[in-house]
Amino acid sequence: MASNTNAQSIPDLLSTWAGNFSRNTTSAFAQLRLKDYVRLITIIGAYCLLRPYIIKLGGKLQAKAHEADSADHGDIHPNELRGGKIEIPGIEDSEDEEEDEEFESKPGDWGRNARVRQRKFIREALAREEERLRLEAAAEDDKDIEEFLVD
Missing domain, CATH: 1.20.5 (Single alpha-helices involved in coiled-coils or other helix-helix interfaces)
Known part of the structure; x- marks a missing residue:
């Protein structure tokens, strides 16, 4: 009988969450003033403009870290890995x-x-x-x- 109440409560819980989500999002945008819209657009625009540069910077830092790691291991010829003396x-x-x-x-x-x-x-x-x-x-x-x- 407990599983029957849980099965009925899950759809109720999901419908409550859906109602809360729709109510909160519509009320959040309904209460925004012009200053809030400008702030939101500025933040989204800055993210869109700076994201490629941030990704390139991360790639350069990662490449430097990879070079430093490979320099620590030394140069190993691929043939040494394949058929070298065991x-x-x-x-x-x-x-x-x-x-x-x-x-x-x-x-x-x-x-x-x-x-x-x-x-x-x-x-x-x-x-x-x-x-x-x-x-x-x-x-x-x-x-x-x-x-x-x-x-």
Whole structure:
């Protein structure tokens, strides 16, 4: 039953708002004097005339801010972003290996244990893959040699 009263009150509320809006706008313009009309036209005219200049000024300020931001980042060639060498964290970092051995937990080093575990995992995975490739290459060389010896 409460939803029924809410459904009836919403159209009543909307009609009240519409009535207030129309009454307030018509009474606002009906009570304006000549001085008020001149003031309103002056404000609207000044806005229309100054708006393009304000937008251009904002654009210039934004362009300067963008140039300052891009200057801070340095020049990066697009090819460096596309196909540059991918660095794997922790690979060929002798400092990190030494730090891994002497690792002591510090309050400000959140996630450091996870980074260390990830580096060790990547090193081990790369070592296993290199070993597998080395063994495959050795087996392939043995097959080539065996082929010449058997014939």
